Amino acid sequence: MDTIAIAPMSRRNSITLMCCGGLLLALAILLNPFWPGPSVGLGVTSLALLFLGFIKRQDKVVSVHLTPEGLHYHHRKGEWFLPWGEIQRLDQPRLPDTHEPLDFVGLRLIPEHTHLEHIRPRLALALLMEQRPLHQLTASCDEGACMPSLSSKKHPHLTGVMAAYAAQMNQLRDGLGFDLYLPHSVLDRSSEQMVSLIKQYRQQALHQGD
Structure with a gap:
C-alpha cells in the first residue's frame, strides 16, 4: 500500500499573505512622506498580513x-x-x-x-x-x-x-x-x-x- 500524505488547510495561502503584506509595507514606506495618515493604516495592515502568513507557515507541511x-x-x-x-x-x-x-x-x-x-x-x-x-x-x-x-x-x-x-x-x-x-x-x-x-x-x- 502507498503512503497517503495529508497537507493541512491552515497552511494554504501563507506565501500569498506574506507577499501581499510585503508589498503593502513597501507602499506604506513610499507614501509616508506624502500621505502619512493613510500610510500608517497600510503599515498596520501589512504587518497583520505578514504576521498571519508567518503563523500559517509554522504548521507542518504534512499533518x-x-x-x-x-x-x-x-x-x-x-x-x-x-x-x-x-x-x-x-x-x-x-x-x-x-x-x-x-x-x-x-x-x-x-x-x-x-x-x-x-x-x-x-x-x-x-x-x-x-x-x-x-x-x-x-x-x-x-x-x-x-x-x-x-x-x-x-x-x-x-x-x-x-x-x-x-x-x-x-x-x-x-x-x-x-x-x-x-x-x-x-x-x-x-x-x-x-x-x-x-x-x-x-x-x-x-x-x-x-
Whole structure:
C-alpha cells in the first residue's frame, strides 16, 4: 500500500499573505512622506498580513500520514502514532444534545491502548489547550468543570501536564465518545471525507496484515 500524505488547510495561502503584506509595507514606506495618515493604516495592515502568513507557515507541511502500519499525526509541538489495531472506532463526533456533527475526526482507542506512554509532555500541553473548547461542550461551566482535572483516576501514576491530558481524554471520551481529535484545519478535505478515507485505508491495511 502507498503512503497517503495529508497537507493541512491552515497552511494554504501563507506565501500569498506574506507577499501581499510585503508589498503593502513597501507602499506604506513610499507614501509616508506624502500621505502619512493613510500610510500608517497600510503599515498596520501589512504587518497583520505578514504576521498571519508567518503563523500559517509554522504548521507542518504534512499533518497526517496514513501508512500500512498506522496513522501518524504531525503537530508543530510534536507527533503521535497509532497502529491501526489500536483504533476501535473513528467518526465525526457529535454534540450530546443535538447530535450535530462537529468539524473533527474522532478516534476512539481500544481500552489497552498505549498512546499515553508515547506522547511527549510538550505536545500533550498543546493538545490540552487546543481541545479546551471541545471539553467545554461537555462540561458544566456553572459548576467550575470547564477546566480539566489535574489528576487522572484511571492513570494515578501520571502527574502534571500528562495527568491533566489523560483526565481530559477520559472526559472527552465520556462526553463525545472519542479519545483523540483531528481538527478540520489540519486536513485537506472535509471531516466527513477524511473519515471515509481513513476507514477505507485502515480496512485495506488490516486486511493485508492478516
